[in-house]
Amino acid sequence: MFNVLIAVAAQILVPRLLQLGLSERDYTVYVALTSVAAYVGLGEGGVLISLLRELAARHGAGDRAGFLVEARRSRKLFVIAACLGGILATTALATQREALGGRGGLFLAGAVALVIGAMSDLAFGSFQTAMLLSTGRFLIGQLIGVATVVVPLTSLVIALLVTKNLTTAVWAQALAWILLSIARGVHAAYVYRGETEGVEAHGEPAPLVTVVGPGALLKLAEVVQTASYPHLLSVLAPAFVPGAIPARTYANATKLVTQQFVNLLQVHVTRGLAGNAEQRANARDNYELAATFLTSSQLLQIGVAAAVARPVFRAWLPNQEPYIDSLLPGVLAWQALLAACLPADILFVAAGHLRLLGVIRFVATTLGLGAVALTLGWAGRGALGLGLSLSAIPLFVFGLWGELSLLADVAPPRRQTILRYGLSLGGALACATYATQPWLAAVTCCGAGLVGLPRSVPKLWRLIRPSSDERHRTDHDAHS
Numbered sequence: 001m002f003n004v005l006i007a008v009a010a011q012i013l014v015p016r017l018l019q020l021g022l023s024e025r026d027y028t029v030y031v032a033l034t035s036v037a038a039y040v041g042l043g044e045g046g047v048l049i050s051l052l053r054e055l056a057a058r059h060g061a062g063d064r065a066g067f068l069v070e071a072r073r074s075r076k077l078f079v080i081a082a083c084l085g086g087i088l089a090t091t092a093l094a095t096q097r098e099a100l101g102g103r104g105g106l107f108l109a110g111a112v113a114l115v116i117g118a119m120s121d122l123a124f125g126s127f128q129t130a131m132l133l134s135t136g137r138f139l140i141g142q143l144i145g146v147a148t149v150v151v152p153l154t155s156l157v158i159a160l161l162v163t164k165n166l167t168t169a170v171w172a173q174a175l176a177w178i179l180l181s182i183a184r185g186v187h188a189a190y191v192y193r194g195e196t197e198g199v200e201a202h203g204e205p206a207p208l209v210t211v212v213g214p215g216a217l218l219k220l221a222e223v224v225q226t227a228s229y230p231h232l233l234s235v236l237a238p239a240f241v242p243g244a245i246p247a248r249t250y251a252n253a254t255k256l257v258t259q260q261f262v263n264l265l266q267v268h269v270t271r272g273l274a275g276n277a278e279q280r281a282n283a284r285d286n287y288e289l290a291a292t293f294l295t296s297s298q299l300l301q302i303g304v305a306a307a308v309a310r311p312v313f314r315a316w317l318p319n320q321e322p323y324i325d326s327l328l329p330g331v332l333a334w335q336a337l338l339a340a341c342l343p344a345d346i347l348f349v350a351a352g353h354l355r356l357l358g359v360i361r362f363v364a365t366t367l368g369l370g371a372v373a374l375t376l377g378w379a380g381r382g383a384l385g386l387g388l389s390l391s392a393i394p395l396f397v398f399g400l401w402g403e404l405s406l407l408a409d410v411a412p413p414r415r416q417t418i419l420r421y422g423l424s425l426g427g428a429l430a431c432a433t434y435a436t437q438p439w440l441a442a443v444t445c446c447g448a449g450l451v452g453l454p455r456s457v458p459k460l461w462r463l464i465r466p467s468s469d470e471r472h473r474t475d476h477d478a479h480s
Contacts, residue, residue, distance in 0.1 A: 002146060008256065010153045011249045012316060015242075017160045019317060024242040026166045029100065031241050032234035033111050033170065036092045038227035040118035043085025046219035047077055048126050055134035059195070067134075068196040075127050075192075082123035089115045092227075095235055103167075110170040117177030121148065124185030131191045144184065152177040217358025224365045229384060232369060237376050237383075243320040243327050244384040250309070251331035254301040255338060258294045262345055265290050269350045273410055280410065283350075288412030291343040293456035295420050298339040299427050300449030306332055306434060307442035323381050325435040330385020332431035332441060337392035340424030341399030347407045364394040389428070396421070423448040 018027035051074045058066040093111060100108065125148060132141035152173045159165075159172035229248070233241050265287070272283025309328055313321040320327070348357040368391025375383045400421045403411040411417060430437075430444035 006146065006149055006153075008253055010149070010157075011253070013157060014153070015246045015249070016316060017157065018166070019242055019319060021160060021164060022166060024319070025238075028234055028238045028241040029103070030166065030170070031230045031245055032096045032100070032238075033114055035227045035229075035231040035234065036089050036096060036111070037114045037118040038223060039089040039092045040082070040085035040115065040122055041223040041226075042088050042220065043081040043083070044078075044122055044126065044219055045081060046216045047074075047081065048130065051077065052130050052134055055130055059134050059136075064196065064199045068199050071131070071192055071196065074130055078126045078130075079123045081126075082119040085122055086115060086119045089118065092231065095231075098235070098238070107167040107170065110167055110174055113174035113178070114170060117152070117174045117181065120178050120181035120185075124181045124188065128184040128188035128191070131188045131195070135191065135195055137191070148180065148184075151180050217362050218354060219358075221358055221361035221365050224362070224369075228365070228369055229372065229387070232372055233384060236373065240376075240381045240384070242317075243323045243381050246317055246320060247324075247327035247331050248384060248388065250305065250312070251302075251328070251335045254298055254305055254335050255342065257301075258298045258339070258342055261290065261294055262342060265346050269346050273350050284410050284412065287343075287346060287410075288416055289456055289459050290346070291412065292416065292420060292452045293460050294343045295339045295424060296449045296452030296456060298342075298449070299336065299423065299445045300453065302332055302335050302339070302427060302431065303442045303445030303447075303449060306431065306438060306445060309438070326380060326382040327385060329432050329434040329441075330382055330387075330389045332385075332434060332445075333428040334385065334388040334392045336424055336428035336431050336445060337389065337396045339427065340421045341392075341395045344399035344403055347411060348402060351407055351410065353402075353406075360394055360398045364391045367391055367394065389432075392428075396424070420452070423451055 014030075015027060018030055051070070054070050055067060055074065058064075058070055090112075093115065100111065128144070129141060132138075132144070155176035156169050156173040159169040163169070230241065230245050233244055269283050269287050272279050272286065275283075306328070309324055310321065313324055345357065348354070368387040370387075371390045372383050372387035375386050379386050400417070403417045404414060408414075427441075427445040427448045431441045434441045
């Protein structure tokens with residue numbers, strides 16, 4: 001949750017410093033660079049989660065020899081992934097000639113250094129993450145995860161405040177990223193030696209296809225979603241970037257807490273659905289409760305975001321406030337549709353439908369990108385919102401179909417599912433009218449959110465707060 005707060009603070013501060021402290025063009029160039037660096041993540045191909053699962057299983061079973069074999073292989077795979085990602089990012093950098101036109105050689109070198117920072121993070125940082133989490137070092141893993149976000153962005157912000165120069169700021173961020181990644185690699189080597197000292201490797205690692213395959217499309221869809229929208233805008237319509245990307249950030253903030261819960265509950269529900277009949281029923285009830293709460297809370301946040309958008313933009317980015325009516329309808333509708341179907345990721349992952357989910361997400365993202373490219377001419381700044389909202393429709397339909405049919409044996413009762421998706425759809429339709437009826441969007445989404453909260457919050461509190469009998473049993477077991 002602290003990491004979420006840091007991300008929000010950075011996403012608020014960086015656009016303001018660049019747009020108002022320097023210029024809208026400098027902000028557009030910076031967005032173009034960060035979108036290019038994000039393509040490095042494509043090289044990972046979803047292997048981190050699969051390798052982490054293999055390493056954790058072998059370490060937890062006490063199979064240190066097997067852990068050594070898998071760790072050696074994972075170290076090589078992350079380096080290879082970083083090189084592949086670097087090639088993809090460098091190729092993408094070549095498409096940004098217009099955005100980078102007129103910049104000196106020192107700035108272009110800084111852009112390359114930013115890509116190298118992303119490569120270092122993938123090669124060394126991912127290996128450290130795998131080592132820490134698979135061996136149970138969760139706290140330090142979380143702290144380093146926070147530092148990975150905070151240190152490069154803090155370096156960027158300090159350089160902007162001190163020098164008012166984008167070239168210096170990009171170099172500061174890149175160098176901080178590279179040095180931190182190298183330090184993470186050194187620490188990972190220390191953990192690796194400590195866990196494998198005196199152990200002889202024997203056995204075979206897990207088949208490569210099981211490591212690379214399941215999460216590849218999900219990772220592809222994730223990176224394309226993050227990188228390609230700003231990349232496309234910076235190439236085709238750079239003048240729209242200073243308003244469209246902050247608008248996406250503003251709407252996306254309503255999803256950050258929901259996404260943290262989704263990430264956490266995937267493990268919980270997966271374990272429950274793998275158990276006996278009682279555990280499966282309990283996991284199903286917990287999912288229904290979580291899905292209701294998450295959808296309701298996100299819709300409520302969207303309603304509040306719609307209500308306060310104008311004063312927020314007036315204080316945050318006053319140069320973009322005149323364009324709110326074209327910027328916000330689509331991005332708010334996008335988040336309202338995701339409010340219902342995002343929790344369904346928990347069930348699809350728990351039931352092992354990673355490839356199917358990845359296909360749908362990639363198709364949805366491709367549809368959204370195509371819509372942005374085709375509508376820029378007449379939709380203007382609203383093209384990004386239109387594309388994002390269209391990309392959410394396949395996810396919405398797929399999530400509803402999955403919970404009502406494919407996953408019906410583990411999904412909540414049909415009535416609860418239909419109500420949740422219906423409220424989300426109503427909120428999305430109201431958000432689409434934001435340009436002419438902003439208060440309709442705010443009131444509808446807040447009302448839709450309040451439908452589920454009174455029922456779900458007390459149950460959620462009982463779920464996360466053990467009863468006195470359960471606490472007594474836990475204390476007794478710990479004492480024993």
